[in-house]
Amino acid sequence: MTTPARNIQLLGSASYRDEAEAMLAAPGDAALVERSVLRSLIMRCPDGCGETLVVNLDPRAGKAWRLYQRGGAVSVYPSVWRDGGCESHFVIWKDRILWCEIFEEGNEEPDYDPAIEPLVLEALPADRFVDPASIALELDLIVWDAGKALRRLVARGEAREGVGAAKGAFQRLSHDV
Numbered sequence: 001m002t003t004p005a006r007n008i009q010l011l012g013s014a015s016y017r018d019e020a021e022a023m024l025a026a027p028g029d030a031a032l033v034e035r036s037v038l039r040s041l042i043m044r045c046p047d048g049c050g051e052t053l054v055v056n057l058d059p060r061a062g063k064a065w066r067l068y069q070r071g072g073a074v075s076v077y078p079s080v081w082r083d084g085g086c087e088s089h090f091v092i093w094k095d096r097i098l099w100c101e102i103f104e105e106g107n108e109e110p111d112y113d114p115a116i117e118p119l120v121l122e123a124l125p126a127d128r129f130v131d132p133a134s135i136a137l138e139l140d141l142i143v144w145d146a147g148k149a150l151r152r153l154v155a156r157g158e159a160r161e162g163v164g165a166a167k168g169a170f171q172r173l174s175h176d177v
């Protein structure tokens with residue numbers, strides 16, 4: 001059994017999928033397909049199965065993932081999964097690959113700046129639930145960072161997560177009595 005990759009290695013970009021795929025060697029290797037706009041992220045499956053994953057980044061071509069390239073590191077939102085084959089499911093967050101369900105115990109979250117937490121709290125409404133993606137868009141944050149900030153605010157009793165249909169969405173807790 002191969003050791004799963006814990007990092008994504010973005011090797012470059014190409015105009016066509018074949019050229020992008022030719023750059024990939026090791027599990028976790030990735031390349032962008034870009035023709036005037038970003039089309040897709042091509043990735044050698046990080047679990048070591050040898051398959052190639054295609055993550056669509058172009059909303060005109062259907063359901064699209066969001067790619068962030070900040071501080072030289074790559075993040076992708078939402079998580080990436082394969083419906084068939086090896087069924088890999090993982091999060092790409094500042095070059096780290098965080099596995100969902102399998103290989104989880106080796107997960108190590110990337111550096112995170114808690115200075116965003118007061119901003120996230122301020123952007124959070126007290127009268128309704130909003131999801132981390134909306135907060136991230138408003139504050140120009142990577143969604144995974146916004147999600148971590150929200151979980152930490154919940155742990156400190158400054159926000160709460162919804163239940164049922166509002167699960168995964170958050171609301172500011174008002175402490176005025």
Ligand SMILES: [Zn+2]
Binds near residue numbers: 045047
């Ligand atoms: Zn795989």
